[in-house]
Amino acid sequence: MNVLIVHAHPEAKSFTAALASLARQTLQAQGHQVQTSDLYAMQWNPVASAADFSERENSDYLVYALEQRLAVKNSSLAVDIRQELDKLLWADLLILNFPLYWFSVPAMLKGWIDRVLVSGICYGGKRFYDQGGLSGKKALVSLTLGGREHMFGDGAIHGPLQDMLRPLLRGTLAYVGFEVLAPFVAWHVPYISDEARGEFLRRYAERLQHLDDEQPLEFPKLAQFDEALKPIADVSPSSP
Amino acid sequence: MNVLIVHAHPEAKSFTAALASLARQTLQAQGHQVQTSDLYAMQWNPVASAADFSERENSDYLVYALEQRLAVKNSSLAVDIRQELDKLLWADLLILNFPLYWFSVPAMLKGWIDRVLVSGICYGGKRFYDQGGLSGKKALVSLTLGGREHMFGDGAIHGPLQDMLRPLLRGTLAYVGFEVLAPFVAWHVPYISDEARGEFLRRYAERLQHLDDEQPLEFPKLAQFDEALKPIADVSPSSP
Numbered sequence: 001m002n003v004l005i006v007h008a009h010p011e012a013k014s015f016t017a018a019l020a021s022l023a024r025q026t027l028q029a030q031g032h033q034v035q036t037s038d039l040y041a042m043q044w045n046p047v048a049s050a051a052d053f054s055e056r057e058n059s060d061y062l063v064y065a066l067e068q069r070l071a072v073k074n075s076s077l078a079v080d081i082r083q084e085l086d087k088l089l090w091a092d093l094l095i096l097n098f099p100l101y102w103f104s105v106p107a108m109l110k111g112w113i114d115r116v117l118v119s120g121i122c123y124g125g126k127r128f129y130d131q132g133g134l135s136g137k138k139a140l141v142s143l144t145l146g147g148r149e150h151m152f153g154d155g156a157i158h159g160p161l162q163d164m165l166r167p168l169l170r171g172t173l174a175y176v177g178f179e180v181l182a183p184f185v186a187w188h189v190p191y192i193s194d195e196a197r198g199e200f201l202r203r204y205a206e207r208l209q210h211l212d213d214e215q216p217l218e219f220p221k222l223a224q225f226d227e228a229l230k231p232i233a234d235v236s237p238s239s240p
Numbered sequence: 241m242n243v244l245i246v247h248a249h250p251e252a253k254s255f256t257a258a259l260a261s262l263a264r265q266t267l268q269a270q271g272h273q274v275q276t277s278d279l280y281a282m283q284w285n286p287v288a289s290a291a292d293f294s295e296r297e298n299s300d301y302l303v304y305a306l307e308q309r310l311a312v313k314n315s316s317l318a319v320d321i322r323q324e325l326d327k328l329l330w331a332d333l334l335i336l337n338f339p340l341y342w343f344s345v346p347a348m349l350k351g352w353i354d355r356v357l358v359s360g361i362c363y364g365g366k367r368f369y370d371q372g373g374l375s376g377k378k379a380l381v382s383l384t385l386g387g388r389e390h391m392f393g394d395g396a397i398h399g400p401l402q403d404m405l406r407p408l409l410r411g412t413l414a415y416v417g418f419e420v421l422a423p424f425v426a427w428h429v430p431y432i433s434d435e436a437r438g439e440f441l442r443r444y445a446e447r448l449q450h451l452d453d454e455q456p457l458e459f460p461k462l463a464q465f466d467e468a469l470k471p472i473a474d475v476s477p478s479s480p
Contacts, residue, residue: 049250064250110341
């Protein structure tokens with residue numbers, strides 16, 4: 001299996017970085033090929049802009065997704081985007097590894113998503129969700145946060161964590177076709193003992209060794225919707 | 241009323257930019273003071289990093305939120321952050337104006353959130369949700385997207401738009417204490433007629449003239465939770 005780890009944390013010695021290293025080592029020890037994009041170390045540019053295209057379909061007015069489609073055809077995507085896109089297309093498994101900032105990814109990682117998941121390859125027209133351009137690949141989100149586990153869930157102060165992660169798990173990863181595994185979550189990380197951190201590492205390594213046995217999360221399938229993307233009554237996701 | 245519009249779109253002539261201009265003009269015509277942070281025009285730096293602090297509590301190991309708290313006390317926050325923070329504290333109403341990228345804000349705007357909503361002022365300890373540091377202020381999200389309205393809602397292919405916006409509306413704006421108004425949404429923007437765009441502008445101006453009459457969205461209140469932030473049974477949000 002080919003694995004791409006996209007890691008974004010401003011502290012190279014962070015526990016989040018340790019999770020990325022552990023994933024690389026554990027997966028390599030199983031015989032997988034692993035590449036890591038350490039976005040802070042790479043000084044990744046997270047800003048989607050006109051500079052991302054060496055040629056433009058419309059040089060007077062930027063519609064970012066339309067220019068992505070042209071740039072894919074014309075090989076006029078910025079080099080840094082093309083390099084990441086090649087890694088992404090090579091990978092069978094994508095791991096996004098980050099600290100939760102505002103119940104979401106840090107801007108650095110959001111900018112990887114904004115720029116690398118290009119229209120025309122990763123999605124486009126009716127190619128999304130189970131028909132997405134990256135279908136057949138798996139994705140795993142590994143995150144650290146300051147909050148405690150009891151602050152999340154039904155009736156808890158922040159509600160279920162997966163509801164907060166919806167734009168990432170469903171709106172991004174499932175949208176482009178990934179089979180999305182349940183997130184790996186290390187809770188309350190800045191405040192816990194080394195022992196407790198070690199326990200998270202142990203559990204993560206254990207999970208990584210058995211990813212093949214996991215069932216992905218459930219998301220919409222295009223066959224449940226008609227040509228106008230309206231739900232087909234008898235297979236609607238809200239029906240029993 | 242003092243109003244801060246934070247606008248992020250890579251095309252200066254975009255319809256999204258027209259929404260920001262309309263908001264400025266409409267609110268000024270009502271006698272309000274308006275400042276606009278046009279993040280692309282400002283070449284805003286969206287990357288949270290050690291460079292955001294001219295002094296460090298721990299120069300060997302970066303815990304971003306902890307350094308924010310110190311930097312607020314010591315006036316050692318980066319100048320670009322301090323300028324935005326001053327505008328934010330001055331404002332009675334914050335408008336976030338952006339195109340929806342991956343069911344979320346563009347990285348440029350995410351980086352404004354990551355860097356400007358500093359711990360120690362905007363939140364900290366038990367100061368969040370209705371007790372957040374920005375309580376008493378209002379926030380409005382104004383967004384454009386490519387999708388059509390029927391793709392969102394219960395049973396629709398993407399589910400309710402507000403569920404996708406949860407980390408922003410609840411996890412960010414409500415978290416720091418804002419009264420969050422219902423988002424203003426311009427659907428299917430790249431594909432519609434000038435007339436249809438004009439209709440969105442007309443509706444937006446109409447809304448902006450009557451924001452005082454609006455009821456904010458409902459979010460958790462700290463009084464519903466105990467000292468450990470566990471729900472108090474009889475006032476839990478999941479009880480009838």
